[in-house]
Amino acid sequence: MASSSSFPHLGRPISELTAAFAAGDLTPVDALEATWEHRAAVDPLINAVPYVDVDGARAAAEQSARRWAAGEPRGALDGVPVTVKDSINAIGLPWRHGTKPNEHLPVATVDAPPAQRLREAGAVIVGKTSMPDFGMLASGVSSLYGIVRNPWDLAASPGGSSSGAGASLAAGLTWAAIGTDIAGSVRLPAAHCGIVALKPTQGRVPHLAPSTVRSAGPMARSVADVVEVFHVVAGFDPRDTLALAPDAGGRADAFTDDQVSTLRVGLLTEMGYGIPADDPTLRTVHAAARALEDAGAEIVPMRSPLAPDAYDALDALYLVRALTEWEGHTDEGRESVLAPLVRWAVGARRLSATDYERALLRVAADQQRFAAAQSDVDVVLSPVLPTAAFPAEAVGMIPERPLEHCSFTAWFNQTGQPALSLPFGEDGGHPVAVQLAGPRFRDSVVLALAGWLERSRGRVPDWPLEPRPVPGHVWEVQG
Template identity: 70%
Template sequence: MPQQTQVPVLGSTIEQLRAGFADGSTTPSEALELTIAHMEKVQPSINAIAATDVDAARESAAAATRRWEEGRQLGPLDGVPVTVKDSVNAVGLPWRHGTKPNDGLANAEVDAPPSARLREAGAVIVGKTTMPDFGMLASGVSSLYGIVRNPWDLSVTPGGSSSGAGASLAAGLTWGAIGTDIAGSVRLPAAHCGIVAIKPTQGRVPHLVPSTVRSAGPMGRTVADVAELFRVVGRFDARDSLALADEADCADPILPLDDVEGLRVGVLSDMGYGFPADAATLRTLRAAADVLAAGGCEIVDLPAPFAPGVYDALDTLYVVRARAELESHGDRGGEVLPGLVRWIEAAGPLSATDYERALGRVTADQMAFAAMQRDVDVVLSPVLPSAAFPAEHLGMNQDRPLEHCSFTAWFNQTGQPAVSMPFGEDGGHPVAIQLAGPRYADRRLLALAGWLEERRGTEPDWPLVPRTTPADVWKEA
């Protein structure tokens, strides 16, 4: 009989959980029941879960338990409890897109590509996570779900728009989540909540409807967990007309780098517009750069890529997208979050010509942004200008709630992969760094993030009991 391993289930890694399944110290059914019980305890304070299908999840976990007992696992996530964002269709669960006018729609009858890949790998989809209206806020305020809160400090935002995903992972609810990202919506909550997320190369993780700027992205507590999810969901699906073909090594493990010597790292500390990075953010950025330099990387300070006023055109694209969704609700548009409606209406009437001009400006700017990175292998930057703002706020600028996404949004426009990972703290709030690389370099970027994670020297002290007062973020690794 194999020797049993004591598994610290809540807050553990996928690898630790899987080891418990393998040696019999825990089962998928037991892990799910712990998840359900923990969810009942913390959901009232963080408001991270949009919907569950407990009966279906128990059936999936029971089937996975039998497979582990018989030694015939479906895949690397067999029996692992996960969630998907409200905006990602999953059979038997509702799609609401964070907004009250969609309340009452029928449950999904078809899995979106990320949900389909998760089920094929044996993952147990416990439920859906909360998000703001239309996914168009970088916070967790919703007309349907109310306010999502950060378990590190319940007074502050978990970020958005994958708000519930970030909060639930930090609180130890499941072992992975799928979010979506149009201006930073997996990376921003990852930064606020001290977890890891990747916005992949555009098309690498298929999703519906096809988009040139919005991606589905894996989220987890460690780089290794995100890499496990990425290997599963980053597979071709013909339903997404922009999906990339499978990589030749898509089934291979994503291992940390043994050596980073010679990598040319561009440090981007100022975008040239919007909110400047504060002292704690810049201190964390420099600490990461110093670790890379000690490993033999060449560190190059990049100039600010933009001038003040560049955001206006990008904001126009966001407003038009939000307005189109608002108008689709007809008479029920009055139920949409008032702050979101105020932002849309403040833009005034916009014509197709206005949109085309804005699109042309953004296209030119993203080309210039991509060009400035060609002499470096990776870009190291902040994710957020500062670590925290109140949970009730729509953004750092409530009149233009995506304006503070300056360090993240342009990688959506260029289609590049970008990883958010925690690397510091500010008054009990996690502070993150962002690593971005050339298109198709997702696996190398995750490997570099894993290298940095190993040398951080500390690991998050997860707020499994959500905190009303900020406390220490880190414990010794």
């Protein structure tokens, strides 16, 4: 198995890899070859990168090597092996949206905006990462790909829907990835897999099809690496009719202690519905709050404005979205879609048009209440997940409503705010993360505070470059 000893830059920061390119100690072709070798050893265990573009990646790496040799790299990502999620079109790679009915679609001939920006920056797109059917599960179970496993604990889920991206980064397969997030789908796998991911301000990272709630977002092992990727993929693209104008702000350097001391930080530990955060999760969030308070930040306890039935309307919107995609397939195709997802999605058939409109209005009202509750703080600190892990075979923590456990993440999609997942603790061999969310357009604040918290954490996660079971751990699978 390729390991950190056979290729010492596996699992190391992007800056160290590109410094080696600049010094001539290795080339982008060397990094790509190490990626292929490591994937061959690791991916059969975690099932994270089902499609690779051997010829395209090799050509890109060779072109990058020539640029580095000439002292003319395109930037901080030139020659860096990366992946994109199955739901993001990339030339030469298939788009399957995680579902078996799409397995015979032709490969893409056009890059979606995130893939195009990566290529323009010289990054080497190695391949596509796994995801569940339609991207409508917060787990790694798919009718097409089977089960994606968490390299921290092969019996555990990597989360979803950017399942393969989270698992592959934790295992050191590449240095960065682009996922997408509609209810937490970059932040949830980041939390499960001990990496960092940003759901940006809605529209900051262009993506297709345009959406008011779904964002493409950068994922990597460190805040600094996420910053590098974010500044590449956040460029304006007119194909996304909801894309924001270019950000005039500067780069997001980590805050100093003096900057942290000026902040009012809202501490949100319950959402008013759903699975409550368990003790290890709460301990981790409070540890992050203490670090901020010790630096002089004001910690402001927050109460969620959401009622116990708030998720019902949100679930209705997810149901209709999933059912619409399912019904778009042939009868044969519909039969091959993941059965638990179908059992959930067909619940949309009981909804009338006026039921759906009422759900839209309820979600809009709750979204406004949730945004207003944050009006007097600079940033919100919360859990990402209510608990660290659940079985790899499960479609969610609550199988009958598989997105309900996304309570801490989903509402930031509705408000369009930037939100980030940062590993900050551990529970029984599983990473535990905290979430930082800021006002719209303040992505740099979220990233800068995350950089400070990452530094205050005092240790680097022991990423499982060789995937491992958790000794003695037995899951009880439900549903």
